[in-house]
Amino acid sequence: MSRRKLREHLFKLIFLYAFNPPDEMDEQVSLYFDGEPGISGEDREFLTERFRDLVKYIEGIDGLLNRTAKGWKTSRFPSCDLAILRLAVYEMRFDAGGQVPESVAINEAVELAKAYGGDESPAFVNGVLGEIARNPKE
Helix, strand or coil, rough: HHHHHHHHHHHHHHHHCCCCCCHHHHHHHHHHHHHCCCCCHHHHHHHHHHHHHHHHHHHHHHHHHHCCCCCCHHHHCCHHHHHHHHHHHHHHHHHCCCCCCHHHHHHHHHHHHHHCCCCCCHHHHHHHHHHHHHHHHC
């Protein structure tokens, strides 16, 4: 499966996280995969591992987003935009495997925002991530 498609599935899993209690996420991830029969066992394992790793950093990711998005708090972000931003920030700052350049993480996030977000989502996502990229010490 392509990296872009894997990223899209990971975005969807992160989106589910916003609507389910953390203790139910293993079941939700399993149900998601049951509804996506085209995902190989290897890709399921990869996505599950990345999802679990990202969730460990949610507090830090949300803190960075709250400090960066002037006048906005993650509690006010549209759920879709929040999931996209969490994924991109994870790739930019927290992914230990970190082989995604910031520019790629930003571009892919904007593409997800175009496909899944509202009319203002691509600009919002790009603006927040661009600010994070400009302040690497944050």
